[in-house]
Amino acid sequence: MIQHSAVFDRAARLRRGVNLSHWFSQVYWEPGYTAGHFDAYIRENDLALVADMGFDHVRLPIACEPLLAGATGGMLPRDYLDRILRNIVRLIGHGLAVIIDVHPEDPFKRELAASPATAEAFVDLWRQLAAAIAPLDPERVFLEILNEPCINDAARWNDLQNTTVAAIRAEAPLNTLIISGDKCSPVPELLKLTPPDDGNVIANFHLYDPIAFTHQGASWSPPWAMLTKGLTYPADAAFVAEFMRGITDANALRHLREYVEIGWSAATYHAFVQPAVAWAERHGLPLTCNEFGVYRDFSPRASRLAWLRDVSGALADNGIGWTMWDYSGCFAVAPRDDAGVRAPDVEVVAALGLRPVAVS
Numbered sequence: 001m002i003q004h005s006a007v008f009d010r011a012a013r014l015r016r017g018v019n020l021s022h023w024f025s026q027v028y029w030e031p032g033y034t035a036g037h038f039d040a041y042i043r044e045n046d047l048a049l050v051a052d053m054g055f056d057h058v059r060l061p062i063a064c065e066p067l068l069a070g071a072t073g074g075m076l077p078r079d080y081l082d083r084i085l086r087n088i089v090r091l092i093g094h095g096l097a098v099i100i101d102v103h104p105e106d107p108f109k110r111e112l113a114a115s116p117a118t119a120e121a122f123v124d125l126w127r128q129l130a131a132a133i134a135p136l137d138p139e140r141v142f143l144e145i146l147n148e149p150c151i152n153d154a155a156r157w158n159d160l161q162n163t164t165v166a167a168i169r170a171e172a173p174l175n176t177l178i179i180s181g182d183k184c185s186p187v188p189e190l191l192k193l194t195p196p197d198d199g200n201v202i203a204n205f206h207l208y209d210p211i212a213f214t215h216q217g218a219s220w221s222p223p224w225a226m227l228t229k230g231l232t233y234p235a236d237a238a239f240v241a242e243f244m245r246g247i248t249d250a251n252a253l254r255h256l257r258e259y260v261e262i263g264w265s266a267a268t269y270h271a272f273v274q275p276a277v278a279w280a281e282r283h284g285l286p287l288t289c290n291e292f293g294v295y296r297d298f299s300p301r302a303s304r305l306a307w308l309r310d311v312s313g314a315l316a317d318n319g320i321g322w323t324m325w326d327y328s329g330c331f332a333v334a335p336r337d338d339a340g341v342r343a344p345d346v347e348v349v350a351a352l353g354l355r356p357v358a359v360s
Contacts, residue, residue, distance in 0.1 A: 007199060014097060014288050015056055015322075016321070017059060017290070017324070019325045020059065020061070021061055024061065024084065025061035025062055025063040026063070026103070027063070046327070046334075053349050057323070058091055059144070059323045060098055061103030062102055062103055065104055081129075085133070088100070097141070100133060102144070102146050110150075123163060130167070130168040130175070143172065143177050144290070145161050145165065146164075147180075149180065149182050149185070151182050154189060154192040161193075169198065178202045185205050185206040187207075187273065190204075191276070207289050207292040209264075213303070214307070216228040216295065217297055218297075222251065223249075227249055231256075231259070231299075233304075234266075265310070266313065273314060287320045289322045289323070296331060296332065308351040309351040313353065
């Protein structure tokens with residue numbers, strides 16, 4: 001086990017990162033979780049681009065369902081594990097630290113919440129993952145227990161998370177672990193956690209508040225968020241008053257009124273993270289925010305850029321490392337062009353306080 005103070009040195013490797021979504025998780029299209037997809041979706045030039053943009057780490061979401069489905073005699077498929085390990089090594093080779101994030105879909109989380117057998121399988125999955133990953137450089141490889149647990153029972157999740165931490169520690173004594181609160185890991189759920197008795201842990205939260213702005217028009221959001229397309233940031237009372245004209249949905253109206261009442265702005269976000277900062281200081285833990293972002297299809301561009309600038313700035317100013325969502329999905333820092341080639345969105349890169357990138 002590393003000395004307690006050294007975990008803050010490890011956390012300094014996670015100052016500014018990006019999520020590599022839809023590579024080993026959230027593959028919603030054919031052929032699915034196959035060698036062909038893994039080899040084609042993220043290529044060497046993508047990894048170089050991530051490093052060139054100035055990110056110091058990536059979060060690698062990994063769906064556990066295909067791993068469990070491919071298990072034989074309780075053992076996870078070795079070829080699948082080896083492919084994950086090879087890609088971690090590739091990422092490290094580009095100078096990037098890597099957060100390994102177990103990132104299942106909602107049906108698995110519902111089973112995890114309801115079934116002791118699924119909880120046992122989850123702990124065993126982590127035991128095997130930890131044993132496979134442990135030989136890699138622990139200064140560069142971080143293990144995140146579960147993305148947005150959604151157990152909907154803070155005490156039960158706390159117990160399961162700490163049980164999983166103990167199982168991982170038996171196999172990977174040196175890696176830094178990342179813990180999160182229940183539900184979608186917002187700040188209030190982090191405050192309910194009792195951290196494990198382990199000196200090598202980083203606490204994590206996600207920040208998408210308010211979803212009326214960050215998830216406007218996203219298909220998986222509540223139906224009322226379909227009515228907030230075009231909402232601007234920072235909150236402007238006159239704009240929102242006009243924006244609400246013609247909207248009759250009670251939930252949409254309530255969220256829009258709250259948007260104005262809270263008055264979301266750079267100062268608001270600085271205040272918003274203070275409870276998490278105080279909680280982490282009380283427990284002697286480093287703090288990170290490894291998801292934040294704005295769905296880009298319907299958000300006004302200038303507003304999206306302002307939000308990314310203000311939120312990443314508030315996090316950095318409070319000593320909180322961050323990992324943007326995401327590399328090239330619907331929140332992208334490097335969207336695909338019409339030819340399918342990924343290129344940096346230089347204005348997003350600048351809004352995040354990263355270096356400009358030359359586009360060839």
